[in-house]
Amino acid sequence: xxxxxxxxxxxxxxxxxxxxxxxxxxxxxxxxxxxxxxxxxxxxxxxxxxxxxxxxxxxxxxxxxxxxxxxxxxxxxxxxxxxxxxxxxxxxxxxxxxxxxxxxxxxxxxxxxxxxxxxxxxxxxxxxxxxxxxxxxxxxxxxxxxxxxxxxxxxxxxxxxxxxxxxxxxxxxxxxxxxxxxxxxxxxxxxxxxxxxxxxxxxxxxxxxxxxxxxxxxxxxx
Numbered sequence: 001x002x003x004x005x006x007x008x009x010x011x012x013x014x015x016x017x018x019x020x021x022x023x024x025x026x027x028x029x030x031x032x033x034x035x036x037x038x039x040x041x042x043x044x045x046x047x048x049x050x051x052x053x054x055x056x057x058x059x060x061x062x063x064x065x066x067x068x069x070x071x072x073x074x075x076x077x078x079x080x081x082x083x084x085x086x087x088x089x090x091x092x093x094x095x096x097x098x099x100x101x102x103x104x105x106x107x108x109x110x111x112x113x114x115x116x117x118x119x120x121x122x123x124x125x126x127x128x129x130x131x132x133x134x135x136x137x138x139x140x141x142x143x144x145x146x147x148x149x150x151x152x153x154x155x156x157x158x159x160x161x162x163x164x165x166x167x168x169x170x171x172x173x174x175x176x177x178x179x180x181x182x183x184x185x186x187x188x189x190x191x192x193x194x195x196x197x198x199x200x201x202x203x204x205x206x207x208x209x210x211x212x213x214x215x216x217x218x219x220x221x222x
Contacts, residue, residue, distance in 0.1 A: 041153065050086060052082070052083065053082075056075055056088070057079060057088040057092050063075060064095050064099050066145065067099065069100055072107060073096055073099075076092040076112070079092045080092065080115065084119060087121040089121065090125040093113070094113075094116060094125070094132070097113045101136065106136055106140070113132055113133040114129075116128075116129035117129045118190060123154075124155060127154045127155055131162070132167070134150055137149065140168055141172070144166075146169050151165050159189050160189035160196070163185050163186035164182075167183045180208075181194075183203055186200050
């Protein structure tokens with residue numbers, strides 16, 4: 001095919017540009033395509049991971065409904081081992097902790113809750129695990145450890161629940177004045193629709209509104 005002079009100059013310019021930059025453009029294109037392929041593969045992998053994790057979590061739920069602690073723990077161990085980075089692992093560990101607690105297997109319950117505290121998918125899962133862990137520590141009369149857990153980091157939306165649980169520990173330690181003030185602080189942070197508001201008020205009323213006082217006994221010598 002014959003080209004006129006102007007077309008030939010354009011072709012020569014294009015050839016010269018391609019000779020200088022062609023390899024760079026090719027590699028950039030390959031990199032872009034590789035990134036896209038990698039992202040697509042990762043998305044498919046994540047979807048597959050989520051589907052498999054969901055199936056095992058369903059197994060955990062079914063076993064929990066039957067109160068089959070052994071099966072719950074086995075399925076949860078499988079889920080945590082294979083899909084620790086999914087939300088299902090955290091939910092399964094929390095469910096396994098409850099099943100173990102109901103079966104009076106406090107050691108296993110603590111193991112599951114500590115796993116969520118360390119590896120929970122979100123800060124909210126970790127916060128729930130800490131609150132439930134303090135309930136077990138309270139039952140074990142391990143008050144110092146319970147307060148240590150409550151002294152850790154929590155999302156702001158858990159502030160009232162943390163104060164409520166801290167007050168429970170203080171009551172168990174017979175620190176009633178501090179407990180009263182802590183229950184009051186918990187109530188101050190609770191909205192009107194907070195599910196625990198009425199219970200906290202009941203606990204506060206049970207302690208009495210007035211601070212602890214020592215009654216001095218005097219004898220009339222007149």
